[in-house]
Amino acid sequence: MNNVFVYCEITEEGHVAEVSLELLSKGRKLANELGIKLEAVSIGDDLSHVPEEVFPYGVDVVHLADDKRLFPFTTLPHASIITKLFEQEKPEVALFGATSIGRDLAPRVASALRCGLTADCTSLEIGDHTEAKAGKTYKNLLYQIRPAFGGNIIATIINPDTRPQMATVREGVMKKEVAENAKQGIVQMIPVEEFVKPEDFVVEIIERHIEAQKINIKGAQIVVAGGYGVGSKENFNLLYDLAEVLGGQVGASRAAVDAGYVDHARQIGQTGVTVRPKLYIACGISGAVQHRAGMDQASMIISINTDPAAPINAIADYYINGTVADVVPRMIKYYKQNSK
Amino acid sequence: MSFRIIVLAKQVPDTRNVGKDAMKADGTVNRAALPAIFNPEDLNALEMALKVKDSIPGAEILIVSMGPGRAAEIIRESMYRGADGGVLVSDRKFAGSDTLATSYTLSLAVKKLAPYHLLIAGRQAIDGDTAQVGPQTAEKLEIPQITYAEDVVAVDSSSITIKRRLERGIEVVKSPYPCAVTVHGSAAPCRPRNAKLVMKFKHARTLSELQEETKDYTEMRADRPYLNILEWSVDDIQADVEKLGLSGSPTKVKKIDNVVLQAKESRQFSSDEKDIDQLMKELIASHIVG
Ligand SMILES: Cc1cc2nc3c(=O)[nH]c(=O)nc-3n(C[C@H](O)[C@H](O)[C@H](O)COP(=O)(O)OP(=O)(O)OC[C@H]3O[C@@H](n4cnc5c(N)ncnc54)[C@H](O)[C@@H]3O)c2cc1C
16 A cells, blocks of 8 residues: 555566666666555566566566457556555556557546646656745655746646556666666556456457557767757758767757657657767757756767757767868868768 | 537747747746737648538537637637637636646536537647647546547547547547547648638637627628627536636646756857868767767
């Protein structure tokens, strides 16, 4: 009862998703701080391998709903199971990956339980809160921290009165770390028949084509990222060229994605991918807080921008004052001539 | 029973290209300086509704928008493109609603328009990017949901088949009615305004808008009921005020921090070839690249 729960998503390949393992790592720390247990829940078909995948992350209890009809994911049966389980177990905190599945499922569950949910958190912490008017103090709340619309603003969201305190987090935001002295946890089977209704299966999957992840900017050591200042889809080719000679990947800001210069899969930031490369080259990116949330942990940052006052320059190790079209070809040229 | 499609649409500040003129001296965004626009994915949702309407004779589209008085613009804009009417759900008591309180309000408005076949909405609004209101409204209405819809594969009087755009691929699913559909930005863009419809609906107004009008159109409206955009308050949808606005919102903003950039010792270079060469030389020498 009253523990930290993580919804562990099952991938196409039948494993627990990376983002879920990252959330288990974070969940373990939150549970330690709160002095409570960490519980995982997986829903799918043939989950016998799930316990051994999650126990290294310090999971005390794993709940499994194992049934042929539960894979591939459909909203209603998964939502019914999670809702019922949470009604029984009354979690303090419940975390979901901000994936196609998590962002479909978590709001449905939050609505059924009438509890708060914060999307795309970039940080989770434990802290207290005093309601000034009522003079009431709440201990050990989950601070759900995310950039907010508007300039360089970070909002801390709390749910003082409702449980669970629910949040979604994008892949790559939390660090995946096995727990120290992790033990063999307990496996609890969920009696699926009692948790779902026949009407939960009205939506029928007719066809699926799921591809392996094509673009992997998350793991890249060098990221060449372009923003609205790149100016056009054609100019983005310069970035692909630079990324290719340096052995890196191309990323982008949301403004560049919205302008149609590049594919959404390359978006970096709060509502995109989080990267931690050795080198991040920001080309024509102003450095809004939502963008920085996905890249400010790069070891080295180079900014190429025509505006010396662009916020990104303040976090850059090197600032090059110039246009993308001038600078990038010169970088490529020098590198081609001088690297072995 | 005619085939009824309800589309949820929101008016949002245009956060996509926050220009310099919208920045205040302290580096925060001046919301008032941002133009108010039709939330982009709600336009995709409207197009999907129009496509269904095109293939089902007699189908009608009603827009439901929650927001301040000026959000009636969204409903008019939808009518110019083929919607049949709409409701503006507007009340001061809604202020401060989070996604749960918003979906409660929207679900009551939708219930009042029942029976309906389809509830279609954009996946998310660009001022929050939460993608929560669609699924939460579906849950309150106890209907199935199909998220990230990209196209209608087939539709008839008993079911709809939808292609969904997922992170790593596509899925085609079929649902009976009523069901909720949230539409992804990769779906077809919305058709433009239709000149005839603009003529027909340009005087469509909510009651509040009419009261501000200088000319009196009472006579004209008498025989053109379609010019009345419905406007519903808390009382009209019989909402429990405890579930609205701040009191109905389990999420609270504890604090807002201005991020102070921890300025690094950043070194400046010009775009001269000489400078770039120097920089690249250092990067190669320190094995950052190469
Ligand atoms: C809820 C929400 C979520 C968001 N999530 C994300 C996210 O995940 N990722 C993200 O990136 N954004 C996100 N944003 C958007 C973010 O707030 C910014 O609008 C966006 O990052 C701006 O992109 P930009 O820097 O490319 O564009 P701009 O801010 O327009 O900056 C363009 C830059 O290019 C420079 N420039 C212009 N011409 C040239 C040239 N020829 N050569 C060199 N430089 C030039 C300009 O000086 C400027 O600094 C989100 C916003 C909201 C509201």
